[in-house]
Amino acid sequence: MDSWRALADQQAGVLSWRQLAELGVSRGVIRHKLASERWRRRTESVLTTTTGPLSPEQERWVAVLHCGPDAMLGGLTALAVHGLTGWTRDEVTVIVANPDSFQHVDGIRPFRTRRPLERLRGPGALPCCRVEPAALLWAAHERNPRSAAGLLAAVVQQRLTNATSLLTWVDALRPLRRAADFRALLRDIEGGSESLGEVDVVRMCRAYGLALPARQRARTDRSGRRRYTDCEWDLPDGRTLVLEVDGAFHLEVGQYTEDVRRQRGLTRPDRIVVRATTDELRREPWVVAGDLVALGVPRAPDAAAG
Structure with missing residues (x-):
């Protein structure tokens, strides 16, 4: 009955029904914990061993466990885990292979990709996309091209990665929307620009012969x-x-x-x-x-x- 404790400690007190079944915890034990209000159900497939408001870390664990064993955090959510500041969003983005394999939950935004998920996954207990594919995939699907470019500049400026690594991933993620624009932007950043404003200055100089x-x-x-x-x-x-x-x-x-x-x-x-x-x-x-x-x-x- 205590086989779940180590996993709960590793996952900020968040567990999925699938994990509990694999650990041999019976449904009767789970129902008793829930009925006695020691645990709390958060989605149809995820519960927590705490009953209060969820912390940001718990929200991420709930989202990724709800979306299945191969899911991982992506987009701005993954980048926040890696340390990005100034790009906060309320929803939790989760990269999945099949968004129809789980029930929709408010606050969880599934992002579907056909790319092999293991290639995108970074190290660590919390399933999370690497910095470079997380940034590039978000930028490729962001409606505002200016915001897309701003994010790529931000991850370099905040030292989460560098322009050379991002350029390598532009090719690795082929086909990628806006790839040509990203290459041009990243070459400018590689040349010394740390912000989108500095990139704008370089492009102005080229356009007007300065x-x-x-x-x-x-x-x-x-x-x-x-x-x-x-x-x-x-x-x-x-x-x-x-x-x-x-x-x-x-x-x-x-x-x-x-x-x-x-x-x-x-x-x-x-x-x-x-x-x-x-x-x-x-x-x-x-x-x-x-x-x-x-x-x-x-x-x-x-x-x-x-």
């Missing part, structure tokens, strides 16, 4: 704090022009104050710091390019020759 910037240069501000700038150009007159790219979260009052302080601390007589928004770079890149040229950013060698 020299490509250095990205993520380490600088020390006047307070002695180490900073990494988004984009920099060494100008012909010996000065340096720094372009900081602001996403939507930079509009928050606290972040705006930090950005202003950062800009002031990095500015010196030989270093100019200016800013642009991701919205400008996306909607009016020619305006930003013109301002950069006016500030001294040189033309790309091939553009100057032409």
